[in-house]
Amino acid sequence: MPDIMNSLYNIRLLDSLARKETPVHRMHPLVKVLVTLIFLIFVVSFDRYEVIRLMPFFLYPVIIFMLSDIPAIPFLKRIMLAMPFVIGIGILNPLFDKHILLINGVAISRGWVSFFSILIKSVLTIAAGILLIATTGMDKLAAALRMLKIPKILVLQLLLTYRYISILMEEVARTIRAYLLRAPMQKGIHRSAWGSLAGQLLIRTYDRGQRVYHAMCLRGFSGEYNTGDNARLNIKDYVYLLCWALFFVVAKIYNIPLIIESILAGVIR
Amino acid sequence: MSHHKLEFKNVHFTYPDGNKAINDVSFCIRHGESVGIIGSNGAGKSTLLMLMMGIIFASHGEILVGDTHVTKKTLPMIRQRLGMVFQNPDDQLFMTTVYDDVAFGPRNYMMDEEDVAKKVNYALEVVGIPHLKDRAPFRLSGGEKRSVSIATVLSMQPDILIMDEPTSSLDPKSRRKVIDLLKSFEHTKIITSHDLDMVYEVCNRVIVLKDGRVMADGAAEEILVNGELLEECGLEIPLSLKSCPKCGSTIKRVKECHIENL
Numbered sequence: 185m186p187d188i189m190n191s192l193y194n195i196r197l198l199d200s201l202a203r204k205e206t207p208v209h210r211m212h213p214l215v216k217v218l219v220t221l222i223f224l225i226f227v228v229s230f231d232r233y234e235v236i237r238l239m240p241f242f243l244y245p246v247i248i249f250m251l252s253d254i255p256a257i258p259f260l261k262r263i264m265l266a267m268p269f270v271i272g273i274g275i276l277n278p279l280f281d282k283h284i285l286l287i288n289g290v291a292i293s294r295g296w297v298s299f300f301s302i303l304i305k306s307v308l309t310i311a312a313g314i315l316l317i318a319t320t321g322m323d324k325l326a327a328a329l330r331m332l333k334i335p336k337i338l339v340l341q342l343l344l345t346y347r348y349i350s351i352l353m354e355e356v357a358r359t360i361r362a363y364l365l366r367a368p369m370q371k372g373i374h375r376s377a378w379g380s381l382a383g384q385l386l387i388r389t390y391d392r393g394q395r396v397y398h399a400m401c402l403r404g405f406s407g408e409y410n411t412g413d414n415a416r417l418n419i420k421d422y423v424y425l426l427c428w429a430l431f432f433v434v435a436k437i438y439n440i441p442l443i444i445e446s447i448l449a450g451v452i453r
Numbered sequence: 454m455s456h457h458k459l460e461f462k463n464v465h466f467t468y469p470d471g472n473k474a475i476n477d478v479s480f481c482i483r484h485g486e487s488v489g490i491i492g493s494n495g496a497g498k499s500t501l502l503m504l505m506m507g508i509i510f511a512s513h514g515e516i517l518v519g520d521t522h523v524t525k526k527t528l529p530m531i532r533q534r535l536g537m538v539f540q541n542p543d544d545q546l547f548m549t550t551v552y553d554d555v556a557f558g559p560r561n562y563m564m565d566e567e568d569v570a571k572k573v574n575y576a577l578e579v580v581g582i583p584h585l586k587d588r589a590p591f592r593l594s595g596g597e598k599r600s601v602s603i604a605t606v607l608s609m610q611p612d613i614l615i616m617d618e619p620t621s622s623l624d625p626k627s628r629r630k631v632i633d634l635l636k637s638f639e640h641t642k643i644i645t646s647h648d649l650d651m652v653y654e655v656c657n658r659v660i661v662l663k664d665g666r667v668m669a670d671g672a673a674e675e676i677l678v679n680g681e682l683l684e685e686c687g688l689e690i691p692l693s694l695k696s697c698p699k700c701g702s703t704i705k706r707v708k709e710c711h712i713e714n715l
Contacts, residue, residue, distance in 0.1 A: 196589060196591070196592075199549050199589065200589070202549075203549075203550075203587070321549065322549070323548070323549060323553065344547075347547050347548075348547075350591060351543065392544070395539070395541070395544040396544050396545075396547060398503075398506075398508050398544075399539055399544050399545045399547075400547070400557075401508075401532070402506055402508075402532050402535075402536075402537050403532070403557055403558035403561060403605065403606075403609065404529065404532060404533065404558055404561030404562050404609070405557075405561055406529075406561065408561075410557075410560035410561060410563075
């Protein structure tokens with residue numbers, strides 16, 4: 185039970201982080217969405233055995249993380265949350281794919297390489313997603329998606345789901361508390377009550393949703409979500425977008441770790 | 454000022470399940486009046502408010518705001534003039550900050566951001582909560598939430614304020630604050646409540662509902678002391694108007710009479 189209430193408070197952490205004032209936060213939301221999108225596309229575009237070439241892409245989350253003044257532990261925790269699923273997806277690779285691959289003269293099983301590639305790609309993409317929300321906030325993110333001409337019904341759905349997940353959780357927490365108080369000898373909820381409990385929740389949230397929708401309509405809501413922040417893109421935003429895009433392209437075309445290695449080797453010689 | 458008038462003419466409303474919630478209700482509320490709508494649970498108070506706001510539409514009869522009928526077409530205009538505060542502030546507050554929540558209404562009417570800021574600051578100032586501006590609504594106390602939900606409505610500068618149970622589930626101090634706030638407004642006010650002491654303090658006119666019908670409509674001082682009528686409608690005389698069991702005077706004077714006796 186305390187778990188639900190705890191996560192309720194945690195869920196709002198990203199919102200409070202999004203209200204900070206740093207150079208990254210001040211960037212136009214549209215630009216941040218675009219950069220993240222390009223980043224994701226480039227990261228997933230690498231072949232499953234190209235682990236080394238993914239390394240330069242760590243520069244993006246690391247730099248944004250440093251500039252945006254986001255606390256490290258909650259950030260890392262959120263990335264870790266997804267790890268069990270990622271490992272679940274990739275863990276069978278080393279078992280099935282036992283071909284040997286030679287990397288710089290070191291023999292490694294291809295399965296392990298592809299496993300690490302999945303791991304790295306996941307860390308990169310999840311980190312980029314979290315950083316986007318933590319530096320932009322859901323409202324501005326939605327505004328940016330609207331600027332990209334994403335249909336308003338989809339954006340609204342995303343926004344209201346995010347906004348109301350907490351109310352659903354409160355409702356769940358209250359119901360479970362009431363149940364447990366009258367079933368002291370029980371661990372968890374007996375399966376005979378699952379159906380009616382889920383049904384109750386559905387009806388209650390439906391009612392609640394309707395009331396909220398009415399409250400919105402009464403204040404002139406007509407389907408368009410106005411966040412009031414319609415600043416135009418300025419030069420700084422274009423430069424930001426261009427620089428990152430350029431970096432991603434270069435990292436995709438050239439094998440930067442290899443180039444650095446050969447330069448270092450040249451220096452040593 | 455006929456445009457601040459709110460009129461019900463022989464309004465009927467039946468829910469889809471056949472429950473006849475409003476049965477031939479007529480009244481007219483004029484500019485500057487503050488009207489309490491009272492009645493037991495299920496008397497039709499909330500349905501009446503929903504009819505006013507055009508959330509549901511009457512099966513028969515007419516509802517007029519000023520000289521305009523409440524219909525689907527006129528809703529945007531009507532809703533700008535009527536501001537409704539919900540019973541549960543959580544239904545009304547859904548943005549990330551108090552500021553954004555109060556700005557939600559004005560932004561929907563496409564005002565530019567400067568005007569929105571003015572209206573928001575004005576509303577927060579009136580309610581006395583400018584310091585909560587950047588807080589997240591879900592972290593506020595019950596009383597603060599109530600103040601914010603009142604501000605969200607005031608920012609639209611409505612002519613008529615409609616409130617559903619404005620003092621429910623508030624501690625005594627927050628309740629007092631809300632009552633003082635309501636008393637300070639010069640808007641036309643329509644308040645539904647079971648808190649009859651609050652109704653007595655804030656409203657000068659009272660409409661009593663029972664089973665969807667108007668049982669009485671008149672001055673608050675007359676209706677709220679009519680024990681027989683209130684009893685019949687599932688209510689009772691507010692504490693502040695009850696007679697003192699010792700000396701028979703109303704509680705308002707109890708202090709004085711007991712002090713004299715001492």
